[in-house]
Amino acid sequence: MGSSPHTGPIVVSGTGMVTALGAGVPANLEALLKERTGIAPLRFLETRHRGSLPAGEVPYNNEELAALARPGEVRGWTRTALMGLLAVREALQGSGLDPKGPRTGFISATTAGGIASTEPIYHRFFEDDITDKELQYLGTHDPGEHAERIAQELGCRSIVTTISTACSSSANAIMLGSRLIRHGLLDAAIVGGTDALCKYTVNGFNSLMILDPEPCRPFDASRRGLNLGEAGAFLVLEPMERARARGATVLGVVSGFANTNDAYHATASSPQGDGALLAMQRALDMAGVAPGEVDHINVHGTGTENNDLSEGHALRRLFGTEVPQFSSTKSFTGHTLGAAGAVEAIYSLLAIQEQVMFANLRFTEPLPETGLIPIVATKKTEGLRHVLSNSFGFGGNNTSLLISAP
């Protein structure tokens, strides 16, 4: 099926992102270091919940995003696709990778696809007097549309696909890209995800009553739910020897990964975090890293009653009394759903590069059930080598990635 497998490490040679903390990895790093949250009242999304539900909204309207992302053909770019393209361009620029390579893949991830741009005019798609301006978004809300569009813009020719496994989607894109390279089916892969805030997800999560009307407090006893966010985040993956041979900067190694399923409930995580535990264990086993060698965890940490309790139990079960220092950066970005795994993988890489652990904002009191205390203030550290990044989602989907120093 493939050519010869790559037995050496699969590394990250480029990263790009746009989140509520800003466009570009440097802007994100700066906000994380200064503990400046991106969670604020909604400014762009048209919804009746604008005044009542804070969110991690990307601080640009669609015209501004288009000016930053510079798509060649201007028609029909949804907010989701624009955020994705912007992140991809930054990752490619940093890595110097040619996306047109015959064995370069493009793997995206999303939950809502282009709905942010179709929902305001949805009824118009079925009316005879639809305008040309509205018509450009016809058929752009299925999840694969944004990835097809970005792949076309980049000139990709090889494996192009999209994963939608709820909140673990883009962590799974990173995992798939790593596997395809490892098995020799690809030489390099652009992997990540993009999800724009929309009425659809805001109301969906609101109907489940898991949105906090205040800025979220992951792993806090008083937590009341999550804040939604939006983001595009992509990474360039390739074998270490290939990155080195072409003089690319090696930002870190994807040293372990695993995906499991709770097989417990459609939306809730199992109470003791069985799937989460299994995912973390398998990711560590694959890397040959013992639990005691994990230096830091970027937890899933949504701030919901259910997730933080379940994930906390899984952490206790795997690490016992020696749980590594951890934080939920969703307290900065909100939960960016299909993009979250890639956003947090990039933050994990930043933690290693900068030797820093980012704060879990607004924490005051641990859960009585687990007693776990996250990192309350961003702080410098040393010897940070292995960071575990967790992404868990609806459908019982659990993914853990182990990101290591090169």
Add this chain to the structure above:
Amino acid sequence: MKGPVHIIGASAIGPQEVFDRDGLEAVTVHDGHPMKAIEPDLIRYIDPVRGRRMAKVAKYGISNALNAMERAGVKDPQAIIVGTGLGCMESTERFFGPLFQNDEQLLNPTAFIQSTHNNVAGQIALRTGCTGYNYTYLHRGASFTSALLDGAMQVGLEGAERVLVGGCDVVTSDYYLIQRRSGLWKQHQVRNVDVLQDGTPGALCGEGSAFFVLDPGQDHRGSVRLVDVDMSFNGEVHEVAHHIQERLERSSFDPQEVDLVMLGYSGDAASDGTYDPVRALFPNATVACFKPLCGEYYTANAWGTWLTWSALVSGRLPQEIILGGPARDRFQRAVLYDHYLQRDHSLVLLERP
């Protein structure tokens, strides 16, 4: 692939009566489109009371998954991989209604939960107690191919056993209209069995589902070896045949020995020409097509894979879909080539063990 990969059980639902069978006995003629799936009695797999609240894509997907496992004699899959272009759009549209009409108030979360696109794979995990790998691909015409490639990697390169791989799509009322407006569907009605002679742009819209159990072993009545899966994006039409030739060579699959070529002719005059040069690569093969039976949809190639599997297992192919080459009652080596709007290209090589 390092180790062999076999399809050891398969199950399909679609606009033809094929559920829980090895092959298609008589072609169902549809006078127009969208060609809806013929819903079999699913009482063995779906509680009828719960079934009324379930989206069709979930009903078909879960039933096909469980039936394929049963036919393979498998109870505990190690991984579940689903490809679906539209995903749970049926439930998305159900949530859209009150969302837009009630000004974002009084919303019931059920449709939202069911609209999470990995709902089908998640439900199958719940039904089978499978705590292993669970992926869902939603990438238009590449959705099923991605799932099949992933499953082949799991079994052939990563040592997995009993991997459930499927494709499912159900046409929704809104997306049918949206895609019709985009020019994907024929504006007039034409019988499915006559669609290749229609000569106008656009295809007949269809829907369906097909699931497979992949395993290294071959000791099953319905075992067929999956030799290779290939997917590519936006290939130039004039390069397609050359690309396929290269893949065949790498798999030591001699075109002279291929006795069945299954192609994705849909009746779309704008894109069907891509298949002609591929046909010419296989001088000794029986040439057949599958989309006149199932219609065009994002994961139609899952159904095409099922039909190719069924031809290898049963030796039968309906006369209505044979386009040329010698008549046979036994097939040994098959090639399935399909593209979706000339963007998502897929190649599947199958042979009897």
